[in-house]
Amino acid sequence: MGAASDPAGSAEVARRGRPGYDRRSLLDAAVAVFNDAGYDATSVAALAARLGLSKAAIYHHFSSKEQILETALGDALDGLEGVLVSARNAPPAERLATVLRGAVSVLVAQLPAVTLLLRVRGNSEVERRALDRRRAFDQAVTALVREGQEQGSVRADVDASVATRLLFGMVNSVVEWYRPGGAEDAEALARDVLAVALDGLRLR
Amino acid sequence: MGAASDPAGSAEVARRGRPGYDRRSLLDAAVAVFNDAGYDATSVAALAARLGLSKAAIYHHFSSKEQILETALGDALDGLEGVLVSARNAPPAERLATVLRGAVSVLVAQLPAVTLLLRVRGNSEVERRALDRRRAFDQAVTALVREGQEQGSVRADVDASVATRLLFGMVNSVVEWYRPGGAEDAEALARDVLAVALDGLRLR
DNA sequence: GTCTATAGACCGATAGAC
DNA sequence: GTCTATCGGTCTATAGAC
Numbered sequence: 001m002g003a004a005s006d007p008a009g010s011a012e013v014a015r016r017g018r019p020g021y022d023r024r025s026l027l028d029a030a031v032a033v034f035n036d037a038g039y040d041a042t043s044v045a046a047l048a049a050r051l052g053l054s055k056a057a058i059y060h061h062f063s064s065k066e067q068i069l070e071t072a073l074g075d076a077l078d079g080l081e082g083v084l085v086s087a088r089n090a091p092p093a094e095r096l097a098t099v100l101r102g103a104v105s106v107l108v109a110q111l112p113a114v115t116l117l118l119r120v121r122g123n124s125e126v127e128r129r130a131l132d133r134r135r136a137f138d139q140a141v142t143a144l145v146r147e148g149q150e151q152g153s154v155r156a157d158v159d160a161s162v163a164t165r166l167l168f169g170m171v172n173s174v175v176e177w178y179r180p181g182g183a184e185d186a187e188a189l190a191r192d193v194l195a196v197a198l199d200g201l202r203l204r
Numbered sequence: 205m206g207a208a209s210d211p212a213g214s215a216e217v218a219r220r221g222r223p224g225y226d227r228r229s230l231l232d233a234a235v236a237v238f239n240d241a242g243y244d245a246t247s248v249a250a251l252a253a254r255l256g257l258s259k260a261a262i263y264h265h266f267s268s269k270e271q272i273l274e275t276a277l278g279d280a281l282d283g284l285e286g287v288l289v290s291a292r293n294a295p296p297a298e299r300l301a302t303v304l305r306g307a308v309s310v311l312v313a314q315l316p317a318v319t320l321l322l323r324v325r326g327n328s329e330v331e332r333r334a335l336d337r338r339r340a341f342d343q344a345v346t347a348l349v350r351e352g353q354e355q356g357s358v359r360a361d362v363d364a365s366v367a368t369r370l371l372f373g374m375v376n377s378v379v380e381w382y383r384p385g386g387a388e389d390a391e392a393l394a395r396d397v398l399a400v401a402l403d404g405l406r407l408r
Numbered sequence: 409g410t411c412t413a414t415a416g417a418c419c420g421a422t423a424g425a426c
Numbered sequence: 427g428t429c430t431a432t433c434g435g436t437c438t439a440t441a442g443a444c
Contacts, residue, residue: 018413018442038325041244044434055435057414065434093406119323121242145405155407158396162388166400169377170370177369184366192362196370200404201349202297203359248424260427263426 021051023061030058031072031112039069039116040123066126073120073130076113079106081133084140093153096144097194103171104190108180115175138164167197225257227265234262235276235316243273243320244327270330277324277334280317283310285337288344297357300348301398307375308394312384319379342368371401 021029033050034042044065048055062068083102090098107114117134120127142164148154154163171193178189225233237254238246248269252259266272287306294302311318321338324331346368352358358367375397382393 016411016444018411020413020442022412036325037327038242038244040242041325041327043432045432053413054415056416056437059435060413063435121240121245123241123245153407154405155399155403158399158405159388162393162396163400163405165377165381166374166397167405169380170374173369173373173377176373184363189366192366193370195359195362196367196401196404198404198406199359200400200402201358201362201367201371202402203357247422249422259424260426269424 021053021057021061026051026058026061027068027071028112030068031116034069034072035112035115035119038119066124069116070126070130072113073117073126076110076117077130077133077137079110079114080137082106084137091153092144092147092151096141096148096154097198099141099144100167100171100194100197101190103168104174104193105186107171107174108178108186108189111175111178111180118172118175138168141168170197225255225261225265230255230262230265231272231275232316234272235320238273238276239316239319239323242323270328273320274330274334276317277321277330280314280321281334281337281341283314283318284341286310288341295357296348296351296355300345300352300358301402303345303348304371304375304398304401305394307372308378308397309390311375311378312382312390312393315379315382315384322376322379342372345372374401 029051030047033047036042037046044055044058047065048058051058062071080103083099083106086098086102088095117130120130122128122131142161145154145164145167146160149156149160158166174189174193178184180186184192233255234251237251240246241250248259248262251269252262255262266275284307287303287310290302290306292299321334324334326332326335346365349358349368349371350364353360353364362370378393378397382388384390388396
């Protein structure tokens, strides 16, 4: 036995067969390890050791190291794309705020998977596909910013795509330091992000 | 011969000995390659191939792959720490703006090295030392934000350390997309960052 | 017996180092 | 070019819960 305890998680449901990691709990644990040292720098052997398993056990659940990555990235992207859908039928500025709030909440709820996503560099076909989906998400938000500018609710002296990049640069950076269960809860964090992004840090 | 041309750079100074890479130009080229695929994912063999060199030639200039990383991280940190010094003797809010502008300009001027720095995860002693210096820099800026709050020029409804993290999350994200020689020059970028960070995106 | 999760020995290829 | 260690991945067999 390794350092891992309660591999299948605490929200246990009745499961047949030998106890241990199922696909889901193995995924979660692997993503945590990947985030710790980086995907490339984590060998399957090292991953297995951290999980208290053999490599073969990992390959029972996933067909390759990269498939673990692909699954996690898919989860994160599904979550992010979901916030776009939930923001229809409202003025642009309000929709933008909704998307930002939603992005923060997805980011907190799926912190490990999103963290992994944001570190992807495009080193493989899997990574490039994930980057493509991220780009499409960014473009959807950029369109929202542009609408806000045309409609007069968003400042127009900054290019829409630059503004969007800066906005999401701020939002995404949250994965670098935010840890659930700390001093600030997710709602307070979302409020702070919205405050700084929309109204700025300066007091007038 | 590989794809690399003019190894020692275009701002050439008279140099004795066999032509080719000197320590500096090798460092620059290596950092570019590291940023392309990630430090861990770049093997010394792949680096040598990209530079049109043998592995032995690399080990002539640096004693290990990690020493290349260490040198580049040192350059980036020297630059960032420099902007703190240049901002003395002014009201806090103005000093904060000066530091932000300075950070953007260092980031653009030393884009490759700073990019590498921002991706460091603490996988080795060298990386952990770099993270320690980054943390010290962040704390100095946080102190500046706190002063601004006490003095009334910075909004106080957001915790100073959260505000600083969001601020530098935005600033640092610039390495992910900004490329010198594009549509926006460094001054315009700094102006945009200051505008969004200090006054927000919303128009009122 | 069936199902799930697991271990150990092993492979060809490639890593960093010199 | 050459060293050794380690990489991602495979094969075969088995342990444990229903």
